[in-house]
Amino acid sequence: FPRNDWRSQRQRAWFESFHERFSRKFCLILLYSVLSVVEFVVTMAEGAPIPAEEYERQCGQVSESSGEWESCTDDAGMSGDDHPTTRLVSGLNLQEVCDTTGQGAEFEVESQQQMEEAALDNRYFDAEDVFQQLSRAPLDDESEDSSTEDLDMSPFERLAMKMEDLSGDRGVVKKELKQGVGQVVPAGAYVRVHYNGYLEYSDEPFDSSRLRNEELRFRLGTGSVIAGMEMAISSMKKGERSRFLVQPNYGYGKFGCPPRIPGNATILYEIEMLNFVDRSTAEEFNALTEEQKKEATFQHLLEVAHVEKDHGNEYFQRHQFKQATGKYSKAIRTLEHARLANEEEEAKRNKVLLKLYNNMALCNLKVGEFARCISNCNRAIEIDGGNVKALYRKGQALCELSEFDRSRGCLLKAQNLAPNNKDVRGELKKLDRKFQQFSILEKERCRKMFGGAKETKEDKNSDIPDCSAEFRKLIDDKFVSFCEDASLPEMTFPMEKLTAAESDCILHTAQGLGLEVTTRQMGPDKQLRVRKKTSGGA
Numbered sequence: 001f002p003r004n005d006w007r008s009q010r011q012r013a014w015f016e017s018f019h020e021r022f023s024r025k026f027c028l029i030l031l032y033s034v035l036s037v038v039e040f041v042v043t044m045a046e047g048a049p050i051p052a053e054e055y056e057r058q059c060g061q062v063s064e065s066s067g068e069w070e071s072c073t074d075d076a077g078m079s080g081d082d083h084p085t086t087r088l089v090s091g092l093n094l095q096e097v098c099d100t101t102g103q104g105a106e107f108e109v110e111s112q113q114q115m116e117e118a119a120l121d122n123r124y125f126d127a128e129d130v131f132q133q134l135s136r137a138p139l140d141d142e143s144e145d146s147s148t149e150d151l152d153m154s155p156f157e158r159l160a161m162k163m164e165d166l167s168g169d170r171g172v173v174k175k176e177l178k179q180g181v182g183q184v185v186p187a188g189a190y191v192r193v194h195y196n197g198y199l200e201y202s203d204e205p206f207d208s209s210r211l212r213n214e215e216l217r218f219r220l221g222t223g224s225v226i227a228g229m230e231m232a233i234s235s236m237k238k239g240e241r242s243r244f245l246v247q248p249n250y251g252y253g254k255f256g257c258p259p260r261i262p263g264n265a266t267i268l269y270e271i272e273m274l275n276f277v278d279r280s281t282a283e284e285f286n287a288l289t290e291e292q293k294k295e296a297t298f299q300h301l302l303e304v305a306h307v308e309k310d311h312g313n314e315y316f317q318r319h320q321f322k323q324a325t326g327k328y329s330k331a332i333r334t335l336e337h338a339r340l341a342n343e344e345e346e347a348k349r350n351k352v353l354l355k356l357y358n359n360m361a362l363c364n365l366k367v368g369e370f371a372r373c374i375s376n377c378n379r380a381i382e383i384d385g386g387n388v389k390a391l392y393r394k395g396q397a398l399c400e401l402s403e404f405d406r407s408r409g410c411l412l413k414a415q416n417l418a419p420n421n422k423d424v425r426g427e428l429k430k431l432d433r434k435f436q437q438f439s440i441l442e443k444e445r446c447r448k449m450f451g452g453a454k455e456t457k458e459d460k461n462s463d464i465p466d467c468s469a470e471f472r473k474l475i476d477d478k479f480v481s482f483c484e485d486a487s488l489p490e491m492t493f494p495m496e497k498l499t500a501a502e503s504d505c506i507l508h509t510a511q512g513l514g515l516e517v518t519t520r521q522m523g524p525d526k527q528l529r530v531r532k533k534t535s536g537g538a
Helices: 009-047 052-059 094-098 112-121 127-132 137-143 155-161 227-233 280-286 290-294 298-317 321-336 343-367 370-383 388-400 404-417 422-450 457-461 469-484 500-512
Strands: 172-178 181-184 190-199 216-219 241-246 267-277 490-494 516-522 525-531
Touching: 155 241, 172 227, 190 227, 190 298, 227 241, 227 267, 267 298, 280 298, 298 321, 298 343, 321 343, 343 370, 343 388, 370 388, 388 404, 388 422, 404 422, 422 469, 422 500, 469 500, 500 516, 500 525
Parallel strands: none
Antiparallel strands: 172 241, 190 216, 190 267, 241 267, 490 525, 516 525
16 A cells, blocks of 8 residues: 555554564465475375386496396485385376366375285185195105204295205205206206296295196297296206205396286296207208208217107197197108118118008198098008008098998907007997988988989878988987997987978988887976897887
8 A cells, every 4th residue: 555545654654563573474474385285196196106217227237347236225225125116096196286277186095904805815726726736845844854943934944944956056956856857957958847836935926837727838948937946947857856945146036027926936846847859960961951861870860869759749739730740750751761771770660660651641641631640550551561550540430431341351450469458449340320310311311312203102101201401410429429439328309399301311320220219298398318239129
């Protein structure tokens, strides 16, 4: 207000004093408000996730001289526990927090009950399967003699005392549970193992190929697994099962692999070596020129063929039949071009070729290549005319091609060579059933083609109405399964759901297979009952 508007000096002085006090308080309140907002934003930013690059810059760095990780928090005497944190139900968006024009950011703190429920639900494997894979290492250790002075040691420390050192600094130690056979797995081999991984004071595995029902397959020396696990597997033989303790410097280091593996964790592995294939010989041979391959000795070629065959067997066990066929073919080509010095080498070559041709024929059967199967069986029979496997698989392929007479000839010859072979007897029974079905369908087809003008009125009245090809195939398959299953005495079909043509198709097919068909009333419903004939009658 202008000074000349005041009527007295006393009123003017009072107003000036009030204005000065109010302005000072208003500025202080405004300053406190701004500082509170800044403190809130900084606190939220500290709790937000930090990018990997920024985390490495703030919390650690790799020493160029030693190649080891150095943490800056260790140098400052700080740890992550110095700053208490509270878990949120969901993450915060920092842009929303810092945006002064919007409504701000909403967040919810995770309650104790939610944390407990999350811990209970944090299961990577089924509880029933986990129970089958519980670690027995502490129990095995207690069953052995232990001195009282070892009681202050941790379970893994007590185990390590009785294990063999593999690394030289006891970073990886081993205890053999089941002996293997043959040589130790060579460097660079393709291995196939099962394993369980355990942490100390935990009998449940944090990782398990058995619980995943998937074998671990990799090549040694490619960095596919941690250094300690590769060192452990490299010390094993085929069929061996062993227990290994891996220290953090050979495992997951000081940072671990959260949330399952904490930092500085010692790991117990139980590993079983299922099989391995050393392809170094084959790879060296494949790198040779054509002239060098021609000069290779028979023994060298035989080793290469064995490697390819073993690799093919690995593919076969994984049901990769096309890849297995490729490996078998490669082994065959290697041996077919071998120069033989005497009859002994020829006998060795034929022995391996016989196995390869039989294996290829089986792969052909699996993928439905019946003509190729017959061709490979013929090559095996040329080497050994009395080979039961080749005759049996040739009979199977001929049966699938509906060449029943030729199939029967091969199977009967195989049966004469091996009278007690259950597979051959079963295939002969299957051949008889398929031949009966084929004969019934053939007669029906011929009757429809040539019986038209000669049919009497009675024959026409008894004609079987046509039904769909899909239904006829379905009925054929059901009757084949019914005849093969000795535990099923009868099977029924609800007539209200069948057309007249479908009912007659069932009747005709069953009678052709020598089965007994009757009709029975079950309350308001009517059923066709098909039964197997017995020696004592129905």
